[in-house]
Amino acid sequence: MDAWTLGMTWLDYAAVAVFAASGALAAARRNHDVVTFGFFAAVTGVGGGALRDLLIGAPVFWVKQPAYVLVCLAAALMVWLFGSGRWRETILVWLDALGMAAYSVVGAAKAEALGIPALAALVMGVLTATFGGVVRDVLAGEPSVLLRREVYVSAAVLGAGAYVVLRAAGLGASPAGLIAMAAAFSLRGGAIIWRWTLPGFPDHRRRVER
């Protein structure tokens, strides 16, 4: 296994873990029990990749490799044990940015490796990076990450798009992946620090955000 594959495997598990932790934190916010912690962690951690695999017709990645589910449960346990203090949420938002950046590239790369066309591979990267969080928010009855105005989906689009474009331009998987990941992480990081938003739809009959 070369360094790139090894690095991607580690990133993959790390991304599952931070997404799972964000799911457990959503459960923590409502004082749920430990089983619900595990459920939210698992759905958030592996949901995006599961949808990607279903759509591209690949075997769902965690079904034959339950280590992914164990990682989710371990992340849930960590959140349970070490609480959800304010600084922990700060750490998590940064880990989540890393996970999102990694997943946008991992998702696009897996689709591309299966011969999916570039545009669909981009969509797969975006779905892998965002769908777990969407399901987490819908299940928790919270406003979906899609409805927040901060740059998030856009960073996933940048990551997956950069990977697809760089690969089409002839770059190897390793440099393309590293550059794309750095781009996605930088954009999301900037959005976290400086609260970047894209301009909203310029509607004169504005309604109040719920």
Place this chain on the structure above:
Amino acid sequence: MDAWTLGMTWLDYAAVAVFAASGALAAARRNHDVVTFGFFAAVTGVGGGALRDLLIGAPVFWVKQPAYVLVCLAAALMVWLFGSGRWRETILVWLDALGMAAYSVVGAAKAEALGIPALAALVMGVLTATFGGVVRDVLAGEPSVLLRREVYVSAAVLGAGAYVVLRAAGLGASPAGLIAMAAAFSLRGGAIIWRWTLPGFPDHRRRVER
């Protein structure tokens, strides 16, 4: 490619476009940014067909033909550029009725062509015609189209059901499809104009609609 197949292909793209536009309008109502517009347009436009393909075990239609995703993004761009004025929503509700009518038949026809039994083919038609809108509403945090009392799902049931019954009665795909589509569109159109509703569950302990 005969006239029926050609017509169905056009209808298919047209249905994707109008559903995508309705997704973008949902994003417009909350003044979202252009990336969220694209996300909602894509999910609403291809969501119903994607679920149908997953359930019947067919390759998901838009993954290998990214033109569908491009159509969704173009529809989102159109909504962004030309706004969401009142008359545009009126046009859209009628285009949506056409899309729903087309999709209820397209979904049932695709399932039938794969040897799915009649009742399951009917369900596929209904899911194709309604699921994209359901996901749009759930993601947008709006009351699902299922919870509105106006005749909508029923029109999809009529379209898919008429197609399945006419085919079982020996009619060709073209006439069966046209008759079924006309029936679904007429029922939905009547519901739009005259606000038809089916009688609700006759519960004496009525609760107030949220």
Place this chain on the structure above:
Amino acid sequence: MDAWTLGMTWLDYAAVAVFAASGALAAARRNHDVVTFGFFAAVTGVGGGALRDLLIGAPVFWVKQPAYVLVCLAAALMVWLFGSGRWRETILVWLDALGMAAYSVVGAAKAEALGIPALAALVMGVLTATFGGVVRDVLAGEPSVLLRREVYVSAAVLGAGAYVVLRAAGLGASPAGLIAMAAAFSLRGGAIIWRWTLPGFPDHRRRVER
């Protein structure tokens, strides 16, 4: 067909029927029309099993055997005809407990029979038993069963987990299934009678449950 297989088949249909009835009751609570009754009944009745089949790569069980859909529609009709009085909800909550217990085992057993590893088989059992109800609640705009504090998911975890462990310990499918089902049903039954809850996340900055 031996007694175990026959019994499982009956339990399977019975579980679909009671879940479908719980979906129809959710529609009844909002005085929906008969078509929406059918939609909610079908989604709740076959949703969990459909997700399980998609994830493990099996053909979706109800697509080729539409009898399952007919059972859902029949359950919806029964709820429509015989109302949703208070005692009927009491009966239903117990039937639902039986359905959940059965499905947690049926789901794990189907996954195990396809060679899915034990931990993933456990997850499949839990998803089969709970996902239909989760979709029902999300579509109906009600707080998801996951957000209620009563022991429910935990009982599904116990049922699927006991089956997987007993099978790994060398027990036959019949005794393992019966013991696991009894365990899940007992835990859920106790939760219904004595309102058992697991301890919630011990957060000092408690927020009020919405």
